Amino acid sequence: MMQWLNELWFLTLEAAPWLLLGLVIAALIKAFSDRLAIARYLSGESTGAVVRASLIGAPLPLCSCGVVPAVLGLRSAGAGNAPSMAFLVATPETGPDSISVSYGLLGPVYAIARPIAAIIGAIATGLVSGRFGGTTPAAGTVSSDASGDSCCSGETSTSCCESTPAQASEGCCETKPDETSGDCCGSEAPAVPRTGERLAHGFNYAFGQVLIDIVPWMVFGLAIAATAVVLIPEGFFDQPWGIVGSYLLMAVIGVPMYVCATASTPIAAGLLVAGMSPGAALVFLLAGPATNIGTLGILRQHFGTRRIGLYLASVIASALIAGITLDLLWRQFDWALPESAPAGHAMAGDWLAMGALTVLVIATLSAYWRRHRKNQTPEEGACGCSEDRDGSQ
Template structure:
């Protein structure tokens, strides 16, 4: 028999369904496996972890709803073309505006995720989006007031300036890399239609603002909304589940002991510890305040807050879900370098 005439056997329905599930729904599979392991190893933690996920999703529901509606509306009306083109005129200005909007907007690291997903999905250039992405989790109006109350006005003002500076620097780096020919097709397959500085300019079509008169556009509105909702739901659920386990099993005392000491070493340690730290921006303030009262230098505290804020677990997982590995690696490198540099600058500033 001529073996070259044989065709490869097709997988059975069960195998095909599993392959599809593994390709498209890995976050849900990971979510289910983690919960199963927790229920077997530590049943008492099962309830609190599920409650954490539900409460966190409820808390950001307004951000999710608004962002999903914006993304669906832009797709249905054709306004996404106008939005994308608005970010292709003056890269430097767009990067600056993205950083300013991020540093001054009332978005936390979780609330900004749906907005970022919508911006990238409709083709907004990656550089200004990265500027907004880096700056937004670090500061917002309520965070400023709380930081000033716990750590002092000088610390709050410095953190705001650092947030904007991080956004400008990160967006600038991404823009330069793109101009040098890097970061081509930065988004994962199925996420929008590009987002780099050289995003393709699509054929201009006039927007149809009253899209509800067109059944095809109404269908597109519904499909885009459901698609965006399901995508964000699975990744945010996994992120909040992992965050709940870090809260439960990683002792705060260990973090406290690691950040003690003097010199430049604590700044480096604070940067590295801050990246996987489970504290959100608000929860970290009392910890840093206590450490500074015990002799921890302000630079290390700043480095910890910057590194932890930019690379908080939900934000980092969202980056991983939206962009390819090289963009994610650059995001982490900018976060680490920016946090360490911020800590150093603030340390020397306090010595003046």
């Protein structure tokens, strides 16, 4: 038990500074991103739109559940089906927080290979979907706006000023035509938020909703990693079945499992210490965050069974190819895991790690307290319409 607690403590110290850095970057991205502008870049079914969707989605701080309302909102705003599929893969597989934690726990090779593999896999998924996906139901009114970035939340956020009327609404958000501009849904264009307001919104989001979404799964991932280090015997993955079997095992475990990109990183670190090949760990890092059973039903309703089947097949195939490629390169160039990986425990007494962990703990407690207060006293707008969950403009 003491060995497990020690491993958990050291892993937590390793991850804390990089998670904090990733959240800061996520806040800046949130502060200065524009959903409608993104949707314009993703219109059509061209290869260029698929590539743009992959590049735009990769740095966004959304998990496999949070990306669903985002991609449905983008699709309702005019994004094509193929770019939407690419966005659906690239966004949860990587992000600023997961890249930072990857660098800290797994080293620079993973910090580079992971986003590259995610982008290439997303492009492949989008192209396959566009070529073989057939026809899908027309994009109609979606249940979640792209700004509803909650991770694994079934709640929907409905703006009273949406461009398409909601089917069931009340107050000033009623669907009946109303030409008056005296309420909050008037025709006047909203004032462009100042830089300070954008930054405040971005940091409130990153150290609020994103942190709340990440923390439970990050704790879970760290616990699993510590367990793997303690329980899996050295040389376990060196068996004859180990290399090929570990690829398939990671894909089978990762696809139905919900684990965000950041939380999957310490799990992969623990598996590497236990002897798993770097490529097999990469399979898990790609397949795990990209999919989960809970969201497939929603996606099937909007994109059709064939396209979602192609999406799953492409995610698995691209993850396996990326894993095999990484193992080949790893042996070719004789790369090594960083000394600061879990076995090294190099940062145990580092004041920077302790300071970052303290900031994260305080920010987490504050975020949960704010959510509790908000649930106790729901905020409403001037005419009864509540602002969306993350407060996006």
